[in-house]
Amino acid sequence: MSTIRPTWVHAAILGTFCAGFGVLLASTDIVTKDPIKARALEDKMNSLGQVIPPGIHDNNPVIDAVTVKAEDGKDVVVYRATKGGEFTGFAYELDANGGYGGPVKLMLGVDPAGKLLGVRVISHKETPGLGDKIDAAKTDWITRFTGLSLGNPPVEKWKVRKDGGQFDQFSGATITPRAVVGGIRHGLEFFAANKARMMEKK
Amino acid sequence: MAASYGRIIKDGLWENNGVLCMLLGMCPTMAMTGTATNGLGMGLATAVVMAASNLMVAMFRKYVTHEVRIPVYILIVAANVTFVDLVMNAWMHELYKVLGLFIPLIVSNCLPLARLEAFAAKEPVLPSLVDGAFMGLGFTLSLTVIGAVREIIGQGTLFADAALLLGPSFTFLESRIMPADMGILVLILPPGGFLIAGLMVVAKRMIDLASGKEIKMAGAHSV
Numbered sequence: 001m002s003t004i005r006p007t008w009v010h011a012a013i014l015g016t017f018c019a020g021f022g023v024l025l026a027s028t029d030i031v032t033k034d035p036i037k038a039r040a041l042e043d044k045m046n047s048l049g050q051v052i053p054p055g056i057h058d059n060n061p062v063i064d065a066v067t068v069k070a071e072d073g074k075d076v077v078v079y080r081a082t083k084g085g086e087f088t089g090f091a092y093e094l095d096a097n098g099g100y101g102g103p104v105k106l107m108l109g110v111d112p113a114g115k116l117l118g119v120r121v122i123s124h125k126e127t128p129g130l131g132d133k134i135d136a137a138k139t140d141w142i143t144r145f146t147g148l149s150l151g152n153p154p155v156e157k158w159k160v161r162k163d164g165g166q167f168d169q170f171s172g173a174t175i176t177p178r179a180v181v182g183g184i185r186h187g188l189e190f191f192a193a194n195k196a197r198m199m200e201k202k
Numbered sequence: 203m204a205a206s207y208g209r210i211i212k213d214g215l216w217e218n219n220g221v222l223c224m225l226l227g228m229c230p231t232m233a234m235t236g237t238a239t240n241g242l243g244m245g246l247a248t249a250v251v252m253a254a255s256n257l258m259v260a261m262f263r264k265y266v267t268h269e270v271r272i273p274v275y276i277l278i279v280a281a282n283v284t285f286v287d288l289v290m291n292a293w294m295h296e297l298y299k300v301l302g303l304f305i306p307l308i309v310s311n312c313l314p315l316a317r318l319e320a321f322a323a324k325e326p327v328l329p330s331l332v333d334g335a336f337m338g339l340g341f342t343l344s345l346t347v348i349g350a351v352r353e354i355i356g357q358g359t360l361f362a363d364a365a366l367l368l369g370p371s372f373t374f375l376e377s378r379i380m381p382a383d384m385g386i387l388v389l390i391l392p393p394g395g396f397l398i399a400g401l402m403v404v405a406k407r408m409i410d411l412a413s414g415k416e417i418k419m420a421g422a423h424s425v
Binding site: 005009010011013014017018021024025028029031032035036039042125127130132137138171172 | 233236262265266267269270273274277278281284285288289291292293295299303363366387390391
């Protein structure tokens with residue numbers, strides 16, 4: 001430590017460590033990439049099952065999917081449930097903006113009349129113990145949206161109670177439920193605007 | 203100057219406890235102790251990263267020059283956090299869904315860095331591994347106790363959602379101590395973290411005083 005070494009020695013040591021750990025991280029990424037992708041797909045199948053009841057379709061919605069352009073230019077994949085050739089439900093993911101820790105990823109299931117079959121939170125970075133009550137594994141808050149639609153409740157009531165709407169916020173956390181309620185309303189508007197495109201035959 | 207293992211373990215768990223004595227890692231201590239389960243999860247993930255980082259730094263301690271040691275330590279901690287994140291996401295997905303939220307936060311914890319600098323950079327591999335593991339467990343212990351106190355007073359439960367973290371066989375841990383509407387919200391919110399952590403530091407000093415020990419000042423650099 002007391003000897004004075006030329007700068008390049010330190011640079012070489014730091015560079016070697018960076019390169020070494022870079023290679024290790026890259027190989028870990030390669031090894032874990034496929035399992036992580038598989039887990040994400042399993043999660044998607046599971047959440048699809050939660051927003052589209054298995055009884056209402058005889059096809060595999062993960063395969064029967066169409067891509068719809070949202071108003072912000074993003075492509076949204078819509079999974080379609082059919083029974084006997086008739087559409088019975090649509091499921092799609094969207095980001096509810098304005099969460100405390102960034103966007104909250106939601107999965108919506110909607111029937112052809114625009115009524116919610118179910119909503120689930122797929123991933124979020126909200127505060128553990130406060131905002132994470134939107135997660136169906138923690139509380140049943142998210143299940144209260146099932147059966148609702150754009151006219152029920154009326155659009156001015158599609159807000160958390162604190163903003164004059166009809167949905168409960170959590171004690172100590174208003175931002176997260178506000179984002180989720182807004183996201184669901186936005187998702188229903190998206191359905192209303194793109195219904196025709198979603199029902200196109202392949 | 204290798205310290206005895208008994209000493210290292212005692213230091214990590216109580217004497218030189220990362221939270222209660224050194225007051226390090228305050229960010230996760232405040233943010234992750236709303237419930238005992240969250241504290242436990244954050245603590246365990248940190249302990250794994252600390253043990254692995256201490257081990258690696260001790261292995262490489264002869265090759266890292268004094269001048270670049272800090273960037274190398276940060277690199278090692280960040281790499282370990284990423285390893286744990288990727289591996290858990292791939293093969294322990296259920297656990298990852300619960301802990302995944304906490305893992306990236308470990309990088310911003312200065313307790314691992316302090317132990318690398320104060321211990322692993324000078325000591326052989328095995329004592330460093332033990333130091334990392336038990337400093338991490340001491341951290342876990344503090345976070346779990348702070349979380350338990352905040353959870354009981356704040357929302358009346360203890361170890362809520364423990365089954366999500368530890369598996370269904372731990373459902374028995376989940377208990378309700380007080381009725382739901384008795385909760386004092388401020389303890390769940392950030393100020394509660396400061397209040398309880400502060401009171402715990404005082405409690406530790408009083409216990410040490412009562413047992414006739416000299417009060418150890420915050421000493422990240424004492425071994």
